[in-house]
Amino acid sequence: MARIEQLRRTRKYSARRIATELAAEGITISTRTVGRHLLHLGLNRRRFIDPTGDSNRAPRRIIARWPGHMVHLDVKKTGQIPDGGGWRVHGKGSNQDRQVARTKTRGQRARYTYLHSAVDGYSRLAYTEALPDEKARTAIGFVHRARAFFARHGITHIHRIVTDNGSCYRANTFATVLRGARHQRINPYTPRHNGKVERYNRILAEEFLYAHAWTSETHRTTALAIWNIHYN
Numbered sequence: 001m002a003r004i005e006q007l008r009r010t011r012k013y014s015a016r017r018i019a020t021e022l023a024a025e026g027i028t029i030s031t032r033t034v035g036r037h038l039l040h041l042g043l044n045r046r047r048f049i050d051p052t053g054d055s056n057r058a059p060r061r062i063i064a065r066w067p068g069h070m071v072h073l074d075v076k077k078t079g080q081i082p083d084g085g086g087w088r089v090h091g092k093g094s095n096q097d098r099q100v101a102r103t104k105t106r107g108q109r110a111r112y113t114y115l116h117s118a119v120d121g122y123s124r125l126a127y128t129e130a131l132p133d134e135k136a137r138t139a140i141g142f143v144h145r146a147r148a149f150f151a152r153h154g155i156t157h158i159h160r161i162v163t164d165n166g167s168c169y170r171a172n173t174f175a176t177v178l179r180g181a182r183h184q185r186i187n188p189y190t191p192r193h194n195g196k197v198e199r200y201n202r203i204l205a206e207e208f209l210y211a212h213a214w215t216s217e218t219h220r221t222t223a224l225a226i227w228n229i230h231y232n
Contacts, residue, residue: 001037001040001041003022003025003027004018004022004034004037004038004041005037005041005043007021008038008041008043008049009043009049012046012049015031015032015034015035015038016031016034018034019031019033019034022034062121062193062195062196063121064120064121064122065122066122067120067122067123067125067154067155068120068122068150068155068156068157068158068159069121069122069159069160070120070121070122070159070160070162071118071119071120071121071146071150071158071160071161071162071181072118072119072121072162072163072194072196072197073116073117073118073139073143073146073161073162073163073169073197074116074117074163074164074194074197074198074201075114075115075116075117075134075139075166075168076114076115076117076201076204076205077112077113077114077115077134078112078113078114078115078209079110079111079112079113080111080112080113080217081214081215081216081217081219081220082216082217113130113131113132113217113220113221114130114131114132114133114134114138115128115129115130115131115201115204115224116128116129116131116134116138116139116142117197117200117201117204118142118143118146118149118150118197119196119197119200120150120155121162121196123155124196124200125150125153125155125232126200126228126231126232127145127146127149127150127228128204128224128228129142129145129224130220130221130224134166134167134168135168136167136168136171136173136174137173138168139168139169139174140173140174140176140177143161143177144177147177147179158179158181159181159182160181160182160183160184161177161178161181161182161183161184162184162185162186162193162194162197163183163184163185163186163194164185164186164191164194165185165186165188169183169185170185203231207227207231208223208224208227
């Protein structure tokens with residue numbers, strides 16, 4: 001542990017680099033174990049090394065240069081609204097809430113709606129659809145319709161498609177929608193690398209999903225198309 005602390009404090013190495021250096025010295029240790037030791041030492045964040053609290057890293061902005069240069073994709077999962085409205089409208093423990101609970105069978109899973117979104121990184125033009133799942137074939141169909149939407153607004157060619165590492169985007173069949181575009185998957189557990197669509201998801205939640213009292217899933221899905229026009 002002393003050697004790990006020394007490499008971290010003096011050279012500011014990452015956990016992976018420390019594990020590599022120790023392996024060269026004949027000490028076999030996994031990257032995850034090094035990470036646990038750094039957490040125990042209180043050195044797991046780079047800003048903890050510097051007395052002033054600096055992160056020692058210069059932030060780099062992800063900038064799209066022209067319309068269609070970077071199109072960001074993401075899926076937001078939200079619970080389905082039962083007919084008559086959910087507990088957000090009637091309150092938990094209300095007659096409507098208990099009635100909905102009685103209609104559920106034992107062991108039945110909660111039902112969700114998946115909001116697939118595409119955001120152009122340059123113009124912030126956005127397109128969203130409410131779909132029943134996040135499977136590869138669903139994402140492929142959505143991208144085809146998103147391309148047609150962008151084309152109607154003058155974005156006829158997409159140069160790069162940025163996604164997270166969801167299973168629908170990692171599927172081999174997803175390559176069929178690229179049409180010459182580069183598919184860039186962000187680093188795992190770093191949603192900030194896809195920040196434009198993540199910020200759009202936040203706006204979607206604040207200004208649409210939780211800003212109105214929906215009486216059914218059909219009510220919300222129909223209103224989504226109108227809100228999408230209003231947002232753009």
